[in-house]
Amino acid sequence: MPQQTYLAHGKVHDLFANIQSVMIGKEEVTTLSIVALLAKGHVLLEDVPGVGKTMLVRTLSKSVDCEFRRIQFTPDLLPSDVTGVSIYNPKTLEFEFRPGPLLGNIVLADEINRTSPKTQSSLLEGMEESHVTVDGNTIELKRPFFVMATQNPIEYEGTYPLPEAQLDRFLLKLNMGYPSAAEEMQMLDLISNDHPINRVQAVMTKEELIELQNRAAEVYVDPNIQRYIVNVVSETRRHPSAYLGVSPRGSIALMKAAKAYAFIQDRDFVLPDDVKYLAPFVLSHRLILNSEAKFEGMTSEDLVNDILQKVSIPVRKEK
Numbered sequence: 001m002p003q004q005t006y007l008a009h010g011k012v013h014d015l016f017a018n019i020q021s022v023m024i025g026k027e028e029v030t031t032l033s034i035v036a037l038l039a040k041g042h043v044l045l046e047d048v049p050g051v052g053k054t055m056l057v058r059t060l061s062k063s064v065d066c067e068f069r070r071i072q073f074t075p076d077l078l079p080s081d082v083t084g085v086s087i088y089n090p091k092t093l094e095f096e097f098r099p100g101p102l103l104g105n106i107v108l109a110d111e112i113n114r115t116s117p118k119t120q121s122s123l124l125e126g127m128e129e130s131h132v133t134v135d136g137n138t139i140e141l142k143r144p145f146f147v148m149a150t151q152n153p154i155e156y157e158g159t160y161p162l163p164e165a166q167l168d169r170f171l172l173k174l175n176m177g178y179p180s181a182a183e184e185m186q187m188l189d190l191i192s193n194d195h196p197i198n199r200v201q202a203v204m205t206k207e208e209l210i211e212l213q214n215r216a217a218e219v220y221v222d223p224n225i226q227r228y229i230v231n232v233v234s235e236t237r238r239h240p241s242a243y244l245g246v247s248p249r250g251s252i253a254l255m256k257a258a259k260a261y262a263f264i265q266d267r268d269f270v271l272p273d274d275v276k277y278l279a280p281f282v283l284s285h286r287l288i289l290n291s292e293a294k295f296e297g298m299t300s301e302d303l304v305n306d307i308l309q310k311v312s313i314p315v316r317k318e319k
Helices: 003-019 025-036 053-063 079-083 122-129 179-192 206-217 223-238 248-264 274-285 291-295 299-310
Strands: 043-048 069-070 084-088 095-097 107-110 131-134 139-140 148-153 172-175 243-244
Touching: 003 025, 003 053, 003 206, 025 053, 025 148, 025 172, 025 206, 025 248, 025 274, 043 053, 043 248, 053 069, 053 107, 069 172, 069 206, 079 084, 084 131, 095 139, 122 131, 131 172, 172 223, 172 274, 179 223, 223 243, 223 248, 223 274, 223 299, 248 274, 274 299
Parallel strands: 043 148, 043 172, 069 107, 107 148
Antiparallel strands: 084 095, 131 139
């Protein structure tokens, strides 16, 4: 068994190194993206244009030998442009289903807040249920299935903010951030002749990814840590600065993310530190601040961090 464990984690290391060969200085975002991938979750990347959101998804898709699809969201995009549509074939006198870009393995939903809520909602069923319904027929999505969506938080003209029901479907919400001066200099050197993404090769097959996902789901979570997760999430519903707290789906998401994070750390059990580290990325986009907190300049991340400081961490008791 140790040989199998080394092979699995070797694949995770190769995937990380592959992405880092293109994404300079984005170690944390890369790690968390792999966590979401292994936890069978989805990622929302929110940041200004030009910091590498789309490049991260493209590099991840090229590193895994899976079918990659891209959806460029625009105001005139229809739900059928996402899920697919049935077209009448006059030769066969029957309707034939033409699958949309959502029926891929790794899907990039670029600028998701540029399209209407009706089209945004076409992602909901697929992200949560792993199937879509077209013309009354249920179509199962491929395995593995991973959505990484991007949005620009600065330009609000002509955009449609994602509703809470759809934000809740994303396991993690991440920000890229600007690179340092040294990292930006390194980027200039890398792309001086040829863009590094053109040299990226797949380091993991579809079957290997599914195996890693199944093994990450088997990581042990102690009941005390489960109680810690529930206590943290419950506090978001009682916090005086919260208008809407985190739903039970948030508790499940935090546990799944903690399992995947422990797995890539070469552990078969979850630590309280795993939960504490991941909580801001998993919970912040699932709650709504009240007007007083917003007026005072408080953010959702501040609220989650405040709760983490107050909720007691479970300590192992020696017999």
